Amino acid sequence: MARGNNGTRRPKPNLLITGTPGTGKSTTASALAEATNLRYICVGDLVKEKNLHDGWDNEFGCHIINEDLVCDELEDVMVEGGNIVDYHGCDFFPQRWFDRVVVLRTENSILYDRLTNRGYSGTKLSNNLECELYQILLEEACDSYEEEIVTALQSNKIEDISNNVESLTEWIRTWRP
Numbered sequence: 794m795a796r797g798n799n800g801t802r803r804p805k806p807n808l809l810i811t812g813t814p815g816t817g818k819s820t821t822a823s824a825l826a827e828a829t830n831l832r833y834i835c836v837g838d839l840v841k842e843k844n845l846h847d848g849w850d851n852e853f854g855c856h857i858i859n860e861d862l863v864c865d866e867l868e869d870v871m872v873e874g875g876n877i878v879d880y881h882g883c884d885f886f887p888q889r890w891f892d893r894v895v896v897l898r899t900e901n902s903i904l905y906d907r908l909t910n911r912g913y914s915g916t917k918l919s920n921n922l923e924c925e926l927y928q929i930l931l932e933e934a935c936d937s938y939e940e941e942i943v944t945a946l947q948s949n950k951i952e953d954i955s956n957n958v959e960s961l962t963e964w965i966r967t968w969r970p
């Protein structure tokens with residue numbers, strides 16, 4: 794829902810850019826933030842910087858995010874509006890925070906190359922490839938937000954990044970409080 798706590802519409806929209814790791818969230822979200830002057834929030838970095846986690850998960854090789862701490866940390870800026878949030882999950886954020894939810898999608902062979910270049914192997918690699926193959930993030934987004942605010946965008950080629958940034962910039966530009 795596009796309404797803040799005071800019942801008025803936010804002056805600037807909040808967007809969530811989600812998708813399997815490697816689909817291009819941080820590349821797309823940071824380019825979009827630069828093009829629009831909105832605030833870029835990388836939840837993964839925030840978790841590390843502010844210790845919003847419950848330790849390290851050896852099996853998955855990542856921090857165990859504390860979702861309540863993350864939501865508390867972000868509440869004020871999200872109510873204010875004008876944020877582009879990047880995270881490979883979306884079901885624990887309050888639904889009212891987002892005006893648009895973008896799920897980036899990448900073909901498996903391309904994602905395989907990106908993730909192996911990043912040093913992923915074994916279970917971590919196969920879990921992420923399966924996550925993309927079974928559209929886990931798209932389903933999570935559709936289950937968590939109103940259908941009309943969720944959009945899946947392809948992120949296979951470099952041109953996809955500029956096209957996606959351009960169309961989202963236009964959407965942000967025409968946003969009216």
Ligand SMILES: Nc1ncnc2c1ncn2[C@@H]1O[C@H](COP(=O)(O)OP(=O)(O)O)[C@@H](O)[C@H]1O
Nearest residue numbers: 814815816817818819820948949950951953954
């Ligand atoms: N649409 C795309 N076309 C080509 N390369 C891409 C595309 N999106 C991302 N990449 C590359 O893939 C890698 C992972 O991108 P990144 O933005 O870090 O993904 P994420 O934030 O989803 O983990 C980076 O090297 C990036 O340059």
